[in-house]
Every structure is written in C-alpha cells, then in structure tokens.
Amino acid sequence: AQSVTQLDSHVSVSEGTPVLLRCNYSSSYSPSLFWYVQHPNKGLQLLLKYTSAATLVKGINGFEAEFKKSETSFHLTKPSAHMSDAAEYFCVGGGSYIPTFGRGTSLIVHP
C-alpha cells in the first residue's frame, strides 16, 4: 500500500521568496506521485506527476518536484512565490488504484 504525509499544514512565505512544500511517501514498490493545487472555491488542478521517469519533474506555473528515493520524499518547490500561488496543495500517492491524498498544505503568500 502507498501512503503520503504532508509535513506542514500551513506554510507562509513572502512574495518573491522560494516555496517549499514537503511530502514524504511510503510504498512497498515504485510509487506514482502527484501534486495538485486547489484555489479557493475551485476544484483540484494537477500541477505535476512522477511516474519513474526523470526524478526532477517540472510542472505548471513554475513549480517542480524532486523524487528522492533515499529520503522517500517528493517535495514541491518554486523559486519565487507569487500572490496567485496562495492556495491549498495536495500530495497524492497513486501507486494503487485508489489514490491516497495527503491532508493538504495551505500556502500563504504575504505581499
């Protein structure tokens, strides 16, 4: 079975500074991992996915994530936060048919 843990319920950054949203996974086999974003009153939007090709995955809106097997991590990063990045972010494990969602990290961006 696969599970994911988002290590922070809230992350607060200033506009223009780097973003780091942390996700650890546990899996007995090669995982499939995803990051989704949910803006207020919106549905979820796929940011990026890892499916055992390149370990550094680039997504939309300047986000990227690096799969690190030695650390069982799949952290989401962005070099420079924008006000429009303020949202809820979900790490998702897709190794089995039923996806496993993390509890979400709320990203707060200060001007």
Add this chain to the structure above:
Amino acid sequence: ETGVTQTPRHLVMGMTNKKSLKCEQHLGHNAMYWYKQSAKKPLELMFVYSLEERVENNSVPSRFSPECPNSSHLFLHLHTLQPEDSALYLCASSQDSRPSEAFFGQGTRLTVV
C-alpha cells in the same frame, strides 16, 4: 475552465430530502469519478465509472447512489443523508481509468441540516 462542470454549486438539504448532484465533462474522457472533501480529512474517492460501468464503490453508504447515463454525464443521487455528510463533493474525469490523474470540477458544497 477545466472542462468539468458541476451543478448546483451549493446545496442545502434536510435529512429527509432527496436531491441529485450533476456533473458534465466536455473533455471526451471515458472515466468519471465522485470524490468527497470533508473539513480536516483527506480527499476520498467514492465512485469510479469507466465506459459508463461502475468499477469501484469505495465503501460508500447506500444513501449515496451514483448514475452514469453516458460518458459525459455523472449524477450522485442523495437521500436520507446525515449532517456528517456535509462536505464538498467533487466530480472528476480522465482518459482511461486513472483516478490519480484527473480533471476536477469546482465541486458542490453540500450542507445537510
């Protein structure tokens, strides 16, 4: 717009009411899903339809009844709900049955009183 439209956006219903949630996707996908998003709980997959056949019922109570008349439309029929069923219900779709990698609608905010 994500191509997945849900109506209504908000719904308040009593515990004895019967109501339905509607989802329509304009992406040409052949799989559709219902998810439940409750406060302070991880998102939960409820039902999966692939090629209009239900392929997954993730231990959902029978007071929730899905219907998929064609590949573009998905309904969730609700009856005798409980207050704890209040949540955001999200519809999603994908090409082929891949619930981890889907396009989501904006959701229906359901309140059971």
